[in-house]
Amino acid sequence: MAEVEETLKRIEAHKGVIxxxxxNAEGIPIRTNLDNSTAVQYAGLLRHLTMLARSTVRxxxxxxxxxxxxxxxxxxxxxxxxxxxxxxxxxxxxCE
Amino acid sequence: MEIVHVxxxxxxxxxxxxxxxDRPAExxxxxxxxxxxxxxxxxxxxxxxxxxxxxxMSEHQVNTERFESDSCGINHVEGGWPKDVNPQEMxxxxxxxxxVEKDESYINSTLQLxxxxxxxxxxxxxxxxxxxxxxxxxxxxxxxxxxxxxTINVFRDPNEVKRTVTCLSWHPDSGRKLAAAYSxxxxxxxxxxxxxxxxxxxxxxxxxxxxxxxPTSPLVCLEYNPKDSHTLVGGxxxxxxxxxxxxxGSQPVELSSVEQSHRDPVYKIIWLQSKTGTxxxxxxxxxxxxxxDVRKLSEPTERLVLDPGREGNLDRALGAISLEFESxxxxxxxxxxxxxxxxxxxxxxxxxxxxIVCTYDGHHGxxxxxxxxxxxxxxxxxxxxxxxxxxxxxxxxxxxMWTKYQMSYLTDACWSPVRPSVFFTVKMDGVLDVxxxxxxxxxxxxxxxxxxxxxxxLRVQDNGxxxxxxxxxxxxxxxxxxxxxxxxxxxxxSLLAAMFERETKREKILEARQREIRLKERxxxxxxxxxxxxxxxxxxxxxxxxxxxENDFYSVVETEMRRRRExxxxxxxxxxxxxxxxVKDEAETSQ
Numbered sequence: 001m002a003e004v005e006e007t008l009k010r011i012e013a014h015k016g017v018i019x020x021x022x023x024n025a026e027g028i029p030i031r032t033n034l035d036n037s038t039a040v041q042y043a044g045l046l047r048h049l050t051m052l053a054r055s056t057v058r059x060x061x062x063x064x065x066x067x068x069x070x071x072x073x074x075x076x077x078x079x080x081x082x083x084x085x086x087x088x089x090x091x092x093x094x095c096e
Numbered sequence: 097m098e099i100v101h102v103x104x105x106x107x108x109x110x111x112x113x114x115x116x117x118d119r120p121a122e123x124x125x126x127x128x129x130x131x132x133x134x135x136x137x138x139x140x141x142x143x144x145x146x147x148x149x150x151x152x153m154s155e156h157q158v159n160t161e162r163f164e165s166d167s168c169g170i171n172h173v174e175g176g177w178p179k180d181v182n183p184q185e186m187x188x189x190x191x192x193x194x195x196v197e198k199d200e201s202y203i204n205s206t207l208q209l210x211x212x213x214x215x216x217x218x219x220x221x222x223x224x225x226x227x228x229x230x231x232x233x234x235x236x237x238x239x240x241x242x243x244x245x246x247t248i249n250v251f252r253d254p255n256e257v258k259r260t261v262t263c264l265s266w267h268p269d270s271g272r273k274l275a276a277a278y279s280x281x282x283x284x285x286x287x288x289x290x291x292x293x294x295x296x297x298x299x300x301x302x303x304x305x306x307x308x309x310x311p312t313s314p315l316v317c318l319e320y321n322p323k324d325s326h327t328l329v330g331g332x333x334x335x336x337x338x339x340x341x342x343x344x345g346s347q348p349v350e351l352s353s354v355e356q357s358h359r360d361p362v363y364k365i366i367w368l369q370s371k372t373g374t375x376x377x378x379x380x381x382x383x384x385x386x387x388x389d390v391r392k393l394s395e396p397t398e399r400l401v402l403d404p405g406r407e408g409n410l411d412r413a414l415g416a417i418s419l420e421f422e423s424x425x426x427x428x429x430x431x432x433x434x435x436x437x438x439x440x441x442x443x444x445x446x447x448x449x450x451x452i453v454c455t456y457d458g459h460h461g462x463x464x465x466x467x468x469x470x471x472x473x474x475x476x477x478x479x480x481x482x483x484x485x486x487x488x489x490x491x492x493x494x495x496x497m498w499t500k501y502q503m504s505y506l507t508d509a510c511w512s513p514v515r516p517s518v519f520f521t522v523k524m525d526g527v528l529d530v531x532x533x534x535x536x537x538x539x540x541x542x543x544x545x546x547x548x549x550x551x552x553x554l555r556v557q558d559n560g561x562x563x564x565x566x567x568x569x570x571x572x573x574x575x576x577x578x579x580x581x582x583x584x585x586x587x588x589x590s591l592l593a594a595m596f597e598r599e600t601k602r603e604k605i606l607e608a609r610q611r612e613i614r615l616k617e618r619x620x621x622x623x624x625x626x627x628x629x630x631x632x633x634x635x636x637x638x639x640x641x642x643x644x645x646e647n648d649f650y651s652v653v654e655t656e657m658r659r660r661r662e663x664x665x666x667x668x669x670x671x672x673x674x675x676x677x678x679v680k681d682e683a684e685t686s687q
Contacts, residue, residue: 003203003207004197004202004203004206004207004210007206007207007210007211008206008210010210010214011210011213011214011217014214014217014218014221015221016217016220016221017217022206022209024196024202026177026178028177028192028193028196030193030196030197030202031193031197067212068212068213068216070216072226077220079213079216079217081209081212081213081216083205083208083209083212084201084204084205085201085205086201086202086205086206086209088206088209088210088212088213090213090216090217092217092220094220094221094224
């Protein structure tokens, strides 16, 4: 329990990280440092995208699996890692 | 109605031969139309019926069951909450969340995810992968097309007896007119019927020359006055200089007197920069360089004898074949001689002895062409024997750059007026070579076979795109060079300057080294002479040297011939093998 806290705190402390969201299998944001409505929006939208990406990768090669899905936008970068039904979403602004 | 025809024959006449006879036409039956029959039929407009000998096919359309689709929007509200948790109530959601956080799988997953994510975050922070590296650089337009040149026009000598085009000169203003000097330079080959005229051609009209110039002796060289585009000066085969004004007709306005002119054909004549614009100087193989004022051609204004001993002795003078004058350096000029030596002279020297400044010895045969680089006047190009050489004024021992020995004799060369690193050469096998020394130094960048006979003269027009070359049979060919070879490239001047500097330095260093070695040899030989009293060691007599040189030469030639023969044999063998295989295949297929 404490390790989880520590890990998440460490991630949030990295340079450029704007927000972190942990989503469970049902799409409910469990832990987040953004406001609720934003977190819910991210969770809902990214879940579908991640599932689609994952099935794409596995369609091409069934042995393969999705590790990280990065979406680089103009303003920042969204990184999603799926595992075991849970999703970890991090929004980072990589400084140049 | 029954239509019947009865044919009767007596039995006794069976077997008798048939005797046919003509009879007039006899109406047997006449069936008239019966309108009452028409009532049994229905009148129909003409119909077209198409027939085709193919399978019968039919077309049938079927509508599948309707698939009903409906567009509707979905409102995302907080979902996924289990039934007992009300998303609006903070307490319940917090409690639920806490419960999930205690879940085993949640903890494991989050830890795993954490490490993966950290890696990605660190990656992002390390390098910005979308960084624009070459934002400020302009687009480098590289012309990928290979260099090319195409022939635009050929101006042929209209006379029966063909003469060589020995010199070409472009009209100074527009480059629309080309003056060509025709003469026969081969020893004693001039026939009596040979026409003496030279022509001025209009570039657009290759059928007829625009104007004829009628000298008293065939012209070997011809030049337009760069200041006054109506006047031309030409040097002729008998050594006289003639001056034309195109507005005044085909006859020369003035002709120099025979006694005061050259004694050999005038190989080159160039206009000088002067206030009056009427000065020219000419060179000939009789060893003299004469200066003229074209208003008064009865005698030259100045005379210079190309005697390397600097004594003005005509007997020992070198015959001049080419001349070079650059308007940026009006007092200096270069003369190329028949002996392969290039002489640099200063016109404004006080005494005749000082007029000849220095000599550059490099070619084995006459220096047929000589030109300074228009962008780097300190470097000049010479062509003679089978090579083209580039020299720097400071290095007198050898040229700084040279081409390898070509297969045939080079007869003329000139720099491109637009690109400092491009020059053109023409050869005796009718090939025009375009050399770009920044691009390739061993071979010409572009090699074109212009005609089957030898090419004797070459001139590039001032825009750098049009090149005229003259052949032995009197045909002057006009070519257009592709834009890649006639537009100035970026940094070309600086790169070429660096190249020339490098080569000059190399030669200087080599020269210095040679001098050192020679000094050492000399001092050592002096020492040894003192010690051992003049024993000749290691010095071969001239005969031995000659024999050794001969042996070397023959062995090199033989190895080359052997190599070529071996290559041919290999090719023949391969061909033989292929032929055998073909024959075998044919035999197999025929079986």
